[in-house]
Amino acid sequence: MLKVVGFWVCFTVFWAVSGQMPHPKASPPATVVQTVGFTQIKVVYSRPSANGRPIFGGLVPYGRIWRVGANESTKFTIDQDVKLAGHDLKKGTYVLYAFPEEKEWEIVVHANLTHWGDGRDNYNSDEDVFRCTVTPQVVSDYQETFEISFDNLTHDSAFMVWRWAHTKIEIPIEVATLKQMLTVIESNLSGKPTAQSYYEAARYFQEQQVQLERALVYVNRALEMGGDTYYYHRVKSLILADLGDFREAVSSAKTSLQLADIQGKDEFVRMNLANIEKWKTKW
Incomplete structure (x- = not known):
């Protein structure tokens, strides 16, 4: 109650001093x-x-x-x-x-x-x-x-x-995000990069549809350093498909699907199944 009274006191003082009634x-x-x-x-x-x-x-x-x-x-x-x-x-x-x-x-x-x-x-x-x-x-x-x-x-x-x-x-x-991101990637990978660093660089290139051969090198490096991970294999499958290697893309998607299923990642299971069906018709 004191807080409410205090508010109205301040409100009234402001009104009296300014000569203007506050209003929405x-x-x-x-x-x-x-x-x-x-x-x-x-x-x-x-x-x-x-x-x-x-x-x-x-x-x-x-x-x-x-x-x-x-x-x-x-x-x-x-x-x-x-x-x-x-x-x-x-x-x-x-x-x-x-x-x-x-x-x-x-x-x-x-x-x-x-x-x-x-x-x-x-x-x-x-x-x-x-x-x-x-x-x-x-x-x-x-x-x-x-x-x-x-x-x-x-x-x-x-x-x-x-x-x-x-x-x-x-x-x-x-905006000049690509130019900025290339600088970020070079900086991060020139030190002591982790598997996740390589993966994030590969995913960015895949999403932007640039430097796909470089992206494939990076995702393979992520797999070497970080081991089998459903989202690493998922990105690898997308890169391979973008490069036109649909047979290998299906292979990577199947691996991603199996790993995702083990971990209960239903969304990745569905996405991989859809891509496998689509890519199987392209080789």
Whole structure:
């Protein structure tokens, strides 16, 4: 009870001193953080709701700058260099603006972080880092509250997705994970690598469909050092299949299946069975 009373005392004092009544915001703030490869992306924005209003071409007029949300300007932060919509973008924090139109939108990456909202008369296009054009999609699902999210995630890329009402915008982002991962692999394998180190390097190459011959060497080294393991043999089977050696791929998959069955790893049993049936028709 004392805690509740204390809260209301502080609340009342704040109200009296500031002269403003604290209240929930109609467009509450939100933060979305997404890791893509080794790169962290953060967007801080506010989320207005439609509340029965027409949105693009109505509440958000065509041809006029939009803050990509409500209240303060929308901030976009990356901790490493990326490509956004094909444009090089250095690590740092930027403001996102947009100029919506019915057929095409201009997306703006802006350097001046000091403007509130869209900046209006203070906005200066000379401070744009770059602009790019995207085509809005009309989707059947209705999004009541404006949302920024990330989708189609891989080690090397993602789409930043804006959705409101029946409109969807997708902005591609690319990161240099492969280059970074090659450095990590070289560093880890140049010291005293473990069987797991070799396995993880082999699995990464297989997942990315690069340097498959090297991946096969690494997974064999993992098996030599670490012994028979169902997931080592599983990755070896996938590498062999990618290299077109389906007979040996089936052999490795059978070994993985047997080891997985002993340990009760039903998912790996099913995956290996499916691949064996598929690969048996290819030699």
